[in-house]
Each structure stands twice: as C-alpha cells, then as structure tokens.
Amino acid sequence: MTFTTKDFTRRMERALSHAAEAGLTGVLVTPGPDLVYFTGYQPTAITERITMLVLDADHDPHLIVPVLERPDAAAAPGAAAVTITDWADGSDPYAATSRLLDPHGRYALSDSAWAMHLLGLQEALPDSRYTSMTATLPMLRAVKDADEVQRLASAGAAADAAYEQILTVRFAGRTETEVGNDLARLLREHGHSQVDFTVVGSGPNGANPHHEMGDRVIEFGDTVVLDFGGLKDGYGSDTTRTVHVGPPTAEELEVYEVVRRAQQAGFEAVQPGVACEEIDRAARAVIEDAGYGEYFIHRTGHGIGLTTHEPPYMVAGERRPLVPGMCFSIEPGIYLPGRFGVRIEDIVTVTENAGRRLNNTSHEMRIVA
CATH class of the missing domain: 3.40.350.10 (Creatinase/prolidase N-terminal domain)
Structure with a gap:
C-alpha cells in the first residue's frame, strides 16, 4: 500500500x-x-x-x-x-x-x-x-483519505494485539520499566517501526497522566494505567487501558465505570458536523455528574496521523466541525492525587454518519497477576 x-x-x-x-x-x-x-x-x-x-x-x-x-x-x-x-x-x-x-x-x-x-x-x-x-491551516492534514485510515486501523490493531499479550505477563513484583519494556517489544513484534511512548503508571503514579515508567515496583492491589503507541507503516497508534493487579476495591470499580461511561459518551457524540468541543463536553459531563470533574485535568482527545499528536483537538473552544476522515483519540480520565488514576483511550475515525473505533480491545477492567 x-x-x-x-x-x-x-x-x-x-x-x-x-x-x-x-x-x-x-x-x-x-x-x-x-x-x-x-x-x-x-x-x-x-x-x-x-x-x-x-x-x-x-x-x-x-x-x-x-x-x-x-x-x-x-x-x-x-x-x-x-x-x-x-x-x-x-x-x-x-x-x-x-x-x-x-x-x-x-x-x-x-x-x-x-x-x-x-x-x-x-x-x-x-x-x-x-x-x-x-x-x-490547522486542518491541513486532519482529514485522512482511505489509505491513511487503513494505515491507522492497522496500527491500532497492532497496538490491540500488544495489549492482549501484555495481559499475560506478570505485573506484581516487577518494575514499571520492566513492563514498559515488554510493551515496547510487543509493539515492535506486531509491526511498529517506532515506539513513541509507553506509559506504565502504577498505584499513585497512575494519577500523573504523563508518567511514563519508572523504578517503582508494582504491587498487588495496584491500579495500573497503560498508555502506549508509536508508528506502523508511517502512521500512529495510541491506546490506553487501565488494568488491576488482583481484585479491585469498590471505589476503584466505581471510578473505572465512570471513565468507561465517559469514553462511551464521547464516542456516541461523534457525527459529521458536530463541533470538536462537543466530544469533550459529552465525555466531561459524565465525569462531572459523578462528582469527579476536578480530577479530569486534560482535554478529551487529539488528532493522530503521521504524528501521534496533531489537530484536531477535542477540547473546549475548538468549534471546527467533524468531517468524515478525521481521526482522533477519545481518552477521558480520572486522577486521584497520591492514590490512583484511570484512563481509557481509543482512536476513532469519523464516518459518513457516526464514528468507528480503530481500537477494539475490551473496555472492561482486566485483572492481571
């Protein structure tokens, strides 16, 4: 291609x-x-x-x-x-x-x-x-043609495959860096020529949206944010899933469910002609209504293509309308300082009448060892 x-x-x-x-x-x-x-x-x-x-x-x-x-x-x-x-x-x-x-x-x-x-x-x-x-000219590269969308879909599928495999490795007792290195290796094994980032935010580190990975040893009972991506065939992948080491608490499940519903609300808002900011508004409303508004501290999404961050942005004030072929992330999160964070992210493309996910792994909280 x-x-x-x-x-x-x-x-x-x-x-x-x-x-x-x-x-x-x-x-x-x-x-x-x-x-x-x-x-x-x-x-x-x-x-x-x-x-x-x-x-x-x-x-x-x-x-x-x-x-x-x-x-x-x-x-x-x-x-x-x-x-x-x-x-x-x-x-x-x-x-x-x-x-x-x-x-x-x-x-x-x-x-x-x-x-x-x-x-x-x-x-x-x-x-x-x-x-x-x-x-x-912020929208110059924003509308992708069919070949570009296919490359983004292929990159998304490769990231999905890497995620499914990372669920089988041991988390507890290993450092964030060790798990992050596993993620990077899996992305390359599934065709990525470049790995741009591997966020592994365990326990309190998950409350920092851009914590990448460090020497903290992951513990039983931790919530772990996994955000990873790079380039495959010249186009980007970027997905986030939040897993738990052992059974989660009722509070952790509650926060997770709020983020899951927010991500779904953002996705359901995708239609041609809808302003970019409406995607942010739809996702944010769910989190605010649940009482966690102050803990959602970033925009809901960003465009993706030849780079993993580019226009359009799903953020308040961005009134440009969605157009078929636009591709962007929907990634709401809740971050409780000093405790844990939850984020769920898919890349989505705009079709003639709705949105289509380019990441298709489960949104249910997955339990890892």
Whole structure:
C-alpha cells in the first residue's frame, strides 16, 4: 500500500485551496511530518541547510534542496509531483529560495521550520509575511483519505494485539520499566517501526497522566494505567487501558465505570458536523455528574496521523466541525492525587454518519497477576 503521485498532487492542491480561503499566497513546507505528507520525502539528516517545498498558486510546486541531497529528493515517492531546484554550498540559499516566492506574499510556514531560515527569507524579501501553519491551516492534514485510515486501523490493531499479550505477563513484583519494556517489544513484534511512548503508571503514579515508567515496583492491589503507541507503516497508534493487579476495591470499580461511561459518551457524540468541543463536553459531563470533574485535568482527545499528536483537538473552544476522515483519540480520565488514576483511550475515525473505533480491545477492567 503506497501513495501515488496523484495522491501527493491532490494533497498539494487541497493545501493551496485552504490557503486561498485563508487569504494566503501559499504554503511553505519544511522537513518533518508536513514534508512527508506532501512529498513522501524525509531527509536522512535535518541540518542547517534549507530544504523547502514551495506551494504557490502562481506556479507549479517546487522543492528546493541542497545539491548534495538532490538524489535522495529525486527518489522520494512524490518527486514526480514537484519540480526540484537545488542550491550549492557557498551560494546564498535564501536568494535561491526567494526567487520562488512572491516578494509581497503571505505564506503559512511549517511549525518545524528553523528560525534561521525564516529570518533569512525575511531578510531576502522584507515585504513578505509568514504565519504558523497550525495557526492558519490547522486542518491541513486532519482529514485522512482511505489509505491513511487503513494505515491507522492497522496500527491500532497492532497496538490491540500488544495489549492482549501484555495481559499475560506478570505485573506484581516487577518494575514499571520492566513492563514498559515488554510493551515496547510487543509493539515492535506486531509491526511498529517506532515506539513513541509507553506509559506504565502504577498505584499513585497512575494519577500523573504523563508518567511514563519508572523504578517503582508494582504491587498487588495496584491500579495500573497503560498508555502506549508509536508508528506502523508511517502512521500512529495510541491506546490506553487501565488494568488491576488482583481484585479491585469498590471505589476503584466505581471510578473505572465512570471513565468507561465517559469514553462511551464521547464516542456516541461523534457525527459529521458536530463541533470538536462537543466530544469533550459529552465525555466531561459524565465525569462531572459523578462528582469527579476536578480530577479530569486534560482535554478529551487529539488528532493522530503521521504524528501521534496533531489537530484536531477535542477540547473546549475548538468549534471546527467533524468531517468524515478525521481521526482522533477519545481518552477521558480520572486522577486521584497520591492514590490512583484511570484512563481509557481509543482512536476513532469519523464516518459518513457516526464514528468507528480503530481500537477494539475490551473496555472492561482486566485483572492481571
């Protein structure tokens, strides 16, 4: 399953359409996930030498690269969709790049662009203006095509398989790091090329949403938050399940059930046209109604794609409507400081009339040894 020249061309055309709607001259894309999205090109080393894709309605797409990196750029999957221009060491790279820009243009620039490159362009074209891509075009990569959704589904299935296997290992008497290393190994065994994070929050550590893993020895009676993910075939996985070492208490079961119902409420709110913030509102209402509102301390979800965190965000104030093809997490939680935490997370994609989960392991509290 590979992306074609037609796929990359369609993405660039859509970017220019969004830019025109935002009153921009074009889009400037630097190395990172944005450049991979539009061209499939990922330089082997991101250095001080400027590399930039220039999307401007007045001319065909141009990719400007250092001359020594031209062969790699020409071999990229989307190379046929762009004109490659190079510059040599000893020449002025900003003069070479500025010739491709409107001297009075206003461009959206990748958030990952080096400040030195932005300042160099501003010096070469003092009347040009630049704005953050996330600030002006946050939905640029948010709507996935069928191939992207399939890759995300495959990554989700691989993470699900890793979860089912981690349930069979021993937790009690081992450190969080040991269990986290098992998770990372299982993700790789199920096809992940990159593991981005393995949260193993046992007992009181589970009350810290971004606690990754440490030297604490997991004890019988602990609630354990497992949040893990990475990249498979270039696209992300990210799922959270909360397990218990031995039988849970009545309070732990109560908190867990509240989070389970909140996650379900967020999922049931997913429909095309619904504002992103409504997903957060639906999940949060369940937790607030149960009296735990002050212990839900983060947004309900984030987009996922070439990176594990990207727009859209399921958070109060985000009024952009859901569109078929958007993919994002729904991950409410309750965190009781010094005691324990519970979080349940699935990646969800928007269909023509509802939502579809890309993680499908049980939402019931699983008991581990």
